[in-house]
Amino acid sequence: MKNKFLAIYGDIEAKIKSGDIKPDTLLPSEHELTDLYHTSRETIRKALHLLSQNGYIQKVRGKGSVVIDINKFDFPVSGLVSFKELAQKMDEPPKTIVSKLQLRKPDQFVRQQLNLSSKEHVWEVIRVREINGQKIILDKDYLAQQFVPHLTEVICADSIYNYLENELGLTISFAKKEIVVEEPTEEDELLLDLDGFHNVVIIKNYVYLDDASLFQYTESRHRPDKFRFVDFARRIH
Amino acid sequence: MKNKFLAIYGDIEAKIKSGDIKPDTLLPSEHELTDLYHTSRETIRKALHLLSQNGYIQKVRGKGSVVIDINKFDFPVSGLVSFKELAQKMDEPPKTIVSKLQLRKPDQFVRQQLNLSSKEHVWEVIRVREINGQKIILDKDYLAQQFVPHLTEVICADSIYNYLENELGLTISFAKKEIVVEEPTEEDELLLDLDGFHNVVIIKNYVYLDDASLFQYTESRHRPDKFRFVDFARRIH
DNA sequence: GAGTGGTCTAGACCACTAC
């Protein structure tokens, strides 16, 4: 890590995670940390700001920075959670089945979601995620071709994100998410083991790149019993 | 507003919202803004950082700050969303029915959620939310008595948050949220108009005060067709 | 009153983009 404030953030994060710094105690003061890390106070404050944003500490004016009890929660991987990250917590290795992969003209819905003209093409990828032998998640991805010229079944069976970030050098910056519950479509019934469930949980994702361009729309359709979402919301004053 | 950076944030936010600054264009550079607002660059950067965090702009190194198209989304009230905020967007005035209000000893589950000893008491509040004549949400709140000495039916029928923040002077700082889908309990069936639905969406909220103390646990149980959650996730690099 | 975090400044150097 070349950034000083990130290094300090990582150092303190590790100490909190390992229990080296106990929950409900105070961190050393910003002034002390300034000396400890041989840096300026603003740099310390940047690191503490990050810790606060990610739910590790809560800063209290006039008192100090309180360490929050992290073990009370199954802590989320903040930000986007991909299927791969999810699956790593499972006992059995998960399986991805690529059900459809084609380059096509966007229909009106997708065109609208991605701000495209009708001339531009999109990749449509439909994948089924199987965990412990059960088909539980249906992922429908739409990627603007202008950003992703080629796509193969092998890439889709592994991780599209990996390919985008490591091979194409695209950097995903942020996503806007919407979660709703609907009745299953025929497609859901066909491709998933719905097992008698009458609803699916749909996570709609609008994914942006580093340069603020919107390039992907994703729907992740989950069987309700296997769905779980964790969020950390800081109130705006 | 006495904070300079908040004033600048508000000013730019207003210009974006009103369309005064167009989506997909660049903000003036940090240097120009420094002159415009007669301040230092770090102060400008604080304001821009906030705008970026709240999804208004995306900063691109070497280029500038891109204004994001806000109208593509039904923009969330970032942070906690209370029933009152939700209901303001409905056509018909909603109704709250206080189904239970009592001061009791916490059972093991609540004790654990709120880090309480068995001696301390909690307020248990159960409320049904009715929209357009249909009972759609069941809210179960547990508040530690040490923070909230008194509570009446009138307060609960209005807004508990209002009372806490305006009357008691408590400041809610942040919440950790978990969303799951489960089968309805007998209580759900009894109190809600489930209308044949086989699932309820449960939002579990752990609410913290300004001084990092955990004081409230809330379950908000929604009929699935009326549930909607919007999130804005920034990726951590 | 001593110590804490919150805000603000004026300047420096660096990494990246665009031309």
Next chain:
DNA sequence: TAGTGGTCTAGACCACTCA
């Protein structure tokens, strides 16, 4: 090469908490 945002510094003053 000029202009952009990203990092870092050393200092100042303020608002708040706690003994």
